[in-house]
Amino acid sequence: MPPIIEAQNLTKFYPPRTKAVDDVSFTVDEGEVFGFLGPNGAGKTTTIKMLTTLASITSGSASVAGFKVAKDPSAVRKSIGVVPQELTADDELKGIENLVLAARLHHVPGSEIAAKAKDLLTLFDLEDAAGRRVRTYSGGMRRRLQMAMGLVHSPKVLFLDEPTLGLDIQTRTKVWDYIIRLNKDRGLTVFMTTHYLEEADGLCKRIAIIDHGVIKVSDSPARLKEMYGGDVLTISVDGDQDLTGFLKTVPDVSDVSRDGLIYKIKLPRTERALPVIIDGVTNRGLRITEISFTRPKLDDVFLEVTGRTMREDEGGGEEAWVQNLNMGRSTN
């Protein structure tokens, strides 16, 4: 099956000398949740703008749902749903009116609008609030309404730009549930950008980390953590016999350090090596008195790839402005 999104050598140049996206290539498979991570100004928003026909492509090509973005933007627009990071639902309209407006602007046949609206209001738990004006909604309700508006025409691909920006952790978790359900139950392809690494880790089948307009790495979160991080296994033993030599011979172990009776062992995945280590220690007449391990986080991968943590990059001017604006328009 051909990829539903395909970018080939995608480049965006803003005169006089800003190359926002530099020769980027990637594919997204149908039914996949694909995450685009990067610091502020890395090029992720520009990439999403090119894919959703908001920005022109300087060179290279992109296709979405089988249509070339540059040649057939109208067909691309019919195939995509876009949920921007700004809260664009109209404050003065009711929830249901916003949804109907979105349906009409996406040319959903009039006879289907009511059924689709009802289905989405149920899916996003908004039936009771549908008749209220949006200005009375909380930030989470607005975000859910916005997602419903992005889906009202049954798009093939949903673009989510920072879907949980500015939401509290409970609401964020709820939004994650909706994304998982949309993907699992309805087979929807989701292309999302996010600042929250745990969000990408939990939701995305594959992620790409972009920095300075260039994709640095792209793979599944688990593979990236293996490649750039790995587990750290800590064991304590009850004798002072040096196990460093043995531990270094265990397959996959990349580093061992000793502090008295405590060993810190770096390895890609603990599960594979743990039985070998336990056997080896026991065979040498020692007993393991304490054992623990830590899993790497996507933050470690991000740090390794971009040389900075995501947190250092939070609070960029434009995103901070959008966040303030969104929070200011929410009732809580």
Next chain:
Amino acid sequence: MFGDDLIALTGRALRKWIRNPAAVLPGFFTALFYLALFGNSFNPTSLIPSSIGGFQLSPTELQSIKASILSQTFGGAATYISYLTAGIICLILVFNMAFGGIDLVLDRQLGFLNSLLTAPISRGSIYFSGVLQNMVKAMSLAFLSFLIAILLPNGLSLGKGFGVLEFIGVFGAFGLLAFALSCVFTALALSVKSIDSLVAIVNFATFPLVFTSTALFPEAGFPSWLSDISKGNPITWTTDTARLLMINGGSFTSSQISNLINYSIYLIGFAVVMAILGYVAARSALAPV
């Protein structure tokens, strides 16, 4: 599809407008205050003293002089408000059109415009819905102002024979001006990125436009250079057309008929040119960057 998109977008804007009393009521009071305050405080005939150099005018003489001034300088209007109404309505149209674009700038800043641009709708519908919504809002206020002017004491006194055709003529002229200005200011609103920029440009453009026209003052009082400028001003064409129809009702001299025909042609031409220029500018503003 263009028609459906246009109706959906215009409907959204008008629904918001109607639901927001803070947006509707000031328009009503502006019309009332302009007519009531300007109509009385700017009334030049009220400046004529009842005694000049010890010479006392009788009330009949004073009234006769005032009527003579209104007749000769103010196009034969029965009251000063009769003269002023067309100009005040033009003023209301100009300022409503000019600042009507603020909603569009807000739509851009709040991200709604980008949502429209990723939807499969005609770009023209975004532009023309902006034009249409501002026209509907401003023309409603124009009609309201017309009614207020008639109901005010010493208010608008329509000429003998003023009927449906004259009414259509008056509001046709207002409609053409509103459409042309809406095209210009909608394109401008879609092109600028901030409300500050829009307000600065609007202030720069509107005041000279109003004060070089015959909206508030008769051409007879203008110096010749201003008189020449005012003849090429679309607000003059509109005001003079509406004023002639309101004051004269159904009877005109041949030169007045000639003026009406000329102004109508100018206004139609102006509206067509502004629509084309505005559309081209809006397409460019809405194109992917």
